[in-house]
Structures are given as C-alpha cells and as structure tokens.
Amino acid sequence: MIDDDKPHEECGVFGAWNVADAAAIAALGLHALQHRGQEATGIVSHDGVRFHSHKGLGLVGDNFGDAKVMAGLPGPRAIGHNRYATTGDTVLRNVQPLFAEFEFGGFAVGHNGNLTNAHTLRRALTRRGCLFQSTMDSEVFVHLIAISLYSTVVDRLIDALKQVTGAYSLVALTNEQLIGVRDPLGVRPLILGRLPGADGKAGWVLASETCALDIVGAEFVRDVEPGEIVLVDDAGVQSVKPFGPQKPRFCVFEYIYFARPDSVMEGTPVYNARKRIGAQLALETPVEADVVVPVPDSGVPAAMGFAEAARISFELGIIRNHYVGRTFIEPTDQIRHLGVRLKHSANRAIIEGKRVVLVDDSIVRGTTSQKIVEMVRQAGAREVHMRIAGPPTTHSCFYGIDTPERGKLLAARNSVEEMARLIGVESLAFISIDGLYKALGKPGRDAAQPAFCDACFTGDYPIPVPDHSEAGEPRLSLLAELG
Ligand code: SF4
Missing domain, CATH: 3.40.50.2020 (Rossmann fold)
Known part of the structure; x- marks a missing residue:
C-alpha cells in the first residue's frame, strides 16, 4: 500500500428518511464522502417492516454499483458509512453500520470519530458478560444501549452517550426514527438536509459534509449542533439537547485538509x-x-x-x-x-x-x-x-x-x-x-x-484521553490487558 504520509479522516456517515430509493441516495452520498474513508463501506436500509444490510471492503462504487445489491436494500429509509480504520482491523465484521436486535426492535448505527474511553468501557462491559462481535470502539455504544435500564430508545441512547468520552458524529436507524448525534464539543461535523419525500411529506438527510447533499440534490437545512440529538420521523425533526452548554471545539484540520473543498463547514466554505x-x-x-x-x-x-x-x-x-x-x-x-x-x-x-x-x-x-x-x-x-x-x-x-x-x-x-x-x-x-x-x-x-480543537498543533486536548498516554500509546495497564 502506498503511504501518502497524510493524516486520514476516520469515517463519513450518511442517513436518509422518507426518500424514494433511500439506499441509492445513501450510496450517492457515500460516494461524495469517499475521501473520508476508503477501506470499507456499508448501508442498512429499512422498508417499513424489516432491515436490510450490505457491507463490503473497498470503495462505494465497488460495493454499490450492482443493481442486484441495490435491489436487496429496499425502502425509504437508510443509513450508510465509509470507513477509514483508526481502531479495529479492517475486516468485514468491523464494517459499519453496526446492527443489533434489541427488545425494542432493530438498531443500526454508523459512527465518525473516536471514543477516548472505549477500551476502559469495553473492559467493564466484557466483565459484565457483554460479547463483542468486532474490535471497533463504536460497538461500545451498542452494548451500553442494550444494558441501559431506560425504556425508550432515546433515553437509552442518552444514557450511553453520557458514559462515553470522545469525538463522535452518529447516524442511527430504528423502526421508528432516523437519529443524528454530535458530541458535546461538536469536534466532528454532521449536517441536516431536506429532499422531496417519497409520499408528499418531507424527506430528510443527515451527512458528514454538504458535498453529500449536493450530489443527491438535497437542500442544506443546518448543522446539527454540538451536543444535539436530532430525531427524524414522519412528523418532522425534533431536537434534544441532553448535555449542558459548552463552548464548541470544531476540528480545525477539517478546514485545512480533511473536508472536501466544495463543502461548507459550520457556515464557512472550505475552499x-x-x-x-x-x-x-x-x-x-x-x-x-x-x-x-x-x-x-x-x-x-x-x-x-x-x-x-x-x-x-x-x-x-x-x-x-x-x-x-x-x-x-x-x-x-x-x-x-x-x-x-x-x-x-x-x-x-x-x-x-x-x-x-x-x-x-x-x-x-x-x-x-x-x-x-x-x-x-x-x-x-x-x-x-x-x-x-x-x-x-x-x-x-x-x-x-x-x-x-x-x-x-x-x-x-x-x-x-x-x-x-x-x-x-x-x-x-x-x-x-x-x-x-x-x-x-x-x-x-x-x-x-x-x-x-487544535490539539494536534498545540497539545491542548479539549476532551480527556484516558485510554492513552500523551505520547499517543495505549496506557500500560491497557497494553497488559490487550496482551
Ligand atoms: S484538530 Fe483536534 S480533532 Fe482535528 S485532527 Fe487535530 S487533534 Fe484531531
């Protein structure tokens, strides 16, 4: 593999609600977000009754260019994910969106970012009997939601989010809702857009960058705010802000290098x-x-x-x-x-x-x-x-x-x-x-x-990094544990 000696973005996420051929829209959105991750890609769709999933290693075009594959992803709702691995090996079981069946129904999730206490949480969850299927930090969310004692999906999600530290933008899909979440400091980007709906009602899109709205002809509505959860269903978009107000710390490297130059980040055209x-x-x-x-x-x-x-x-x-x-x-x-x-x-x-x-x-x-x-x-x-x-x-x-x-x-x-x-x-x-x-x-x-956030230039880390030393290596106790 060619080492181009650049920092690499971890992931791109996309979600669509109430749009015709949601999986095809998601594939186009992921194609526009290909620069955020080229190692693997996946889409989970929902047809109103069932979830459908397809994931593969490699580029979006290599995985979603086949009509048969797309026919296997029916429905007006979908989420998708492009992966660049910063945690976990690139094997198929580490490709997102992750999917789990809970007592409340299916739950699919895609994550851009990194949880800085994922190893600690994973250890604690494993001791409680949780069986991990992948080596990704994102799977921690799924187990925290599964063991939460709250009854609604949103309360369980909030319960999980309050236990993690790190930077994350999430898109999730349940039987009833498309969900978007940005971490309390808004380090990683997430935006909301609108498309004509499949049935005369509004259709909605979530994406890492505005370039993914442009490719599907969606109108930009707004940035998801730092610490905000947006809940999208047929009644529209609701906003929940479970964290206290904090001064945002958007990743400054998005402007320098990561984002596509035709994207608009936090109101500023990247170009x-x-x-x-x-x-x-x-x-x-x-x-x-x-x-x-x-x-x-x-x-x-x-x-x-x-x-x-x-x-x-x-x-x-x-x-x-x-x-x-x-x-x-x-x-x-x-x-x-x-x-x-x-x-x-x-x-x-x-x-x-x-x-x-x-x-x-x-x-x-x-x-x-x-x-x-x-x-x-x-x-x-x-x-x-x-x-x-x-x-x-x-x-x-x-x-x-x-x-x-x-x-x-x-x-x-x-x-x-x-x-x-x-x-x-x-x-x-x-x-x-x-x-x-x-x-x-x-x-x-x-x-x-x-x-x-400018920590890679200043060392001023706005979110604690409990699982790592300042030198960027796993802490010793963790190394011992990981063998
Ligand atoms: S600015 Fe912060 S989030 Fe962005 S690359 Fe640097 S350390 Fe990471």
Whole structure:
C-alpha cells in the first residue's frame, strides 16, 4: 500500500428518511464522502417492516454499483458509512453500520470519530458478560444501549452517550426514527438536509459534509449542533439537547485538509477558508520566488491564496495521477522507493531553472515531503522553499483522525530548521496558530476560549484521553490487558 504520509479522516456517515430509493441516495452520498474513508463501506436500509444490510471492503462504487445489491436494500429509509480504520482491523465484521436486535426492535448505527474511553468501557462491559462481535470502539455504544435500564430508545441512547468520552458524529436507524448525534464539543461535523419525500411529506438527510447533499440534490437545512440529538420521523425533526452548554471545539484540520473543498463547514466554505489560509501564510512567511506550486490535490486552494497574496505566479508544477489504487502493489524492494512517483510527477517545463515555493497542507512524518522535494530538484528547480498551510503537527489526534504516535511526527522531534534540513529545502515555514485562527475569521487563539480543537498543533486536548498516554500509546495497564 502506498503511504501518502497524510493524516486520514476516520469515517463519513450518511442517513436518509422518507426518500424514494433511500439506499441509492445513501450510496450517492457515500460516494461524495469517499475521501473520508476508503477501506470499507456499508448501508442498512429499512422498508417499513424489516432491515436490510450490505457491507463490503473497498470503495462505494465497488460495493454499490450492482443493481442486484441495490435491489436487496429496499425502502425509504437508510443509513450508510465509509470507513477509514483508526481502531479495529479492517475486516468485514468491523464494517459499519453496526446492527443489533434489541427488545425494542432493530438498531443500526454508523459512527465518525473516536471514543477516548472505549477500551476502559469495553473492559467493564466484557466483565459484565457483554460479547463483542468486532474490535471497533463504536460497538461500545451498542452494548451500553442494550444494558441501559431506560425504556425508550432515546433515553437509552442518552444514557450511553453520557458514559462515553470522545469525538463522535452518529447516524442511527430504528423502526421508528432516523437519529443524528454530535458530541458535546461538536469536534466532528454532521449536517441536516431536506429532499422531496417519497409520499408528499418531507424527506430528510443527515451527512458528514454538504458535498453529500449536493450530489443527491438535497437542500442544506443546518448543522446539527454540538451536543444535539436530532430525531427524524414522519412528523418532522425534533431536537434534544441532553448535555449542558459548552463552548464548541470544531476540528480545525477539517478546514485545512480533511473536508472536501466544495463543502461548507459550520457556515464557512472550505475552499474560501483554504485560500484565506494560503494568503495569511504568504503574509507571515514571505519568500523571493518565481513560481508557487501546490502539492496536489489538497494543497491547491492554499497555494492559490498564497500566490495571489504574494503576487507570484501560480502553476501546476506537480501533476497527480488519480488512477493509483490504494492497494497498488509495489512488487520489489528495488522499486519501492519510487512509490511517491506513482502518485505525483514533476512538470519540468514549469519548474526547470525556477525558484519554487511548494505549498502543502501538513507535514506528518515528512517522508513524502522529502521525496517530493527531491523530485522537484531533479526536474531542475534552482531553489525549493516549502510553505505549510497548518502549524507544525506536534501531537497525535485521539478524536477520529489517524495520525502516527507522537514520536513519529517530524515536528514533535525537530525544530523547523532541522525539518528544513531533513526535507532538503532552502527554507521551510508554517502558518502560525494565531494566523490560522485569523484566516478562519477568529481574532487569534485565545488560550482560555479557543474556538477550535487544535490539539494536534498545540497539545491542548479539549476532551480527556484516558485510554492513552500523551505520547499517543495505549496506557500500560491497557497494553497488559490487550496482551
Ligand atoms: S487533534 Fe487535530 S485532527 Fe484531531 S480533532 Fe483536534 S484538530 Fe482535528
């Protein structure tokens, strides 16, 4: 597998209520959310009487492109999930949505995020006799709901939510309702949209990002609020807020890298945010150069903003090959070092003899940056400067983003000057944390009241991480338990 040395989003979720061919709508929505997880995908539909499910490893198109499969997912209600594994192996039993039969009926759930006390809860639940079917943290929700002493589904769900810590956006489907939940700090995104209903009544959609509404022609209604549970049924949408008010801490990395650029997050178009971040980066880290070149694709809007603000010409000096499968097998050690060139190649006509500013969104281990710089030099660049549209990634994420443990993060072990030397550039600079906030319309990071989760840049974790040490490793007692 190609290591593209980027943090990875864990998952994308989608739900549809009272729409014709809900499973087909869910498949389209998941296709638009494919960037949030490519390892596996699943849809559970409900036809008014029964639940139906199909899950598979791989991409949405590989699993839901077959008419026979779609015919097996009838009904006007469905939820779906794209998986990128941060906990649990990628095997079929770990593919969501999870489904369980309770005394109140069937319950399907899909989860984007990460529960920071999942191991502790799992241990406690196992001791109480709960039998886990998967290694996913999300299954904890199912057992907590099953053993809750409350009678209604919603009260059981609230009971479960009050026992978990972490970042999560959930979509769930019961016989009677489509349910959407966002964690109390709203770290992970979830939005509500509307579609014409199957029977003249309103149809409703829940999704991780607005790009999933656009593909199915749904109208954006609003963000699900941090700490809110939305209950969708034929009577409309009800809102329940079981947690006390807290200052939201939306994931700032969604703006920098994870979200699709045509999505709108918390009222801000991601594309515009990235251009503003690039412009701020240019103001903070000026450089004499001939050409601004983005590391595609995610570095493109920031590079455009940088080039505009710095008045340096913007050119596509690196071309990305979009047809490299995630499972492309590099057959021998001899050619493994060429890995990055399967994905990126330098456009010599643009680069040769020039002083190049490469703009990227992040440096994680630094391995890809190193190879890209080498490639640009081999294409004849006179100087290579690197500018990064996020502050140095110094800490691991425990909230649903796959980052290496802290010791493997280049910025956790090296100064900016050392990183520049290792990557092989004439200069390296990152946007400041205050500059990032400013580009996103906030006055600057106020340590007492930060507007975002920015823990991977600051180490200021807004949600406790009881199952992990600060170095990003499971705590010792847990390691012993897991063997
Ligand atoms: S730690 Fe970083 S990637 Fe994780 S939720 Fe916070 S800002 Fe996002």
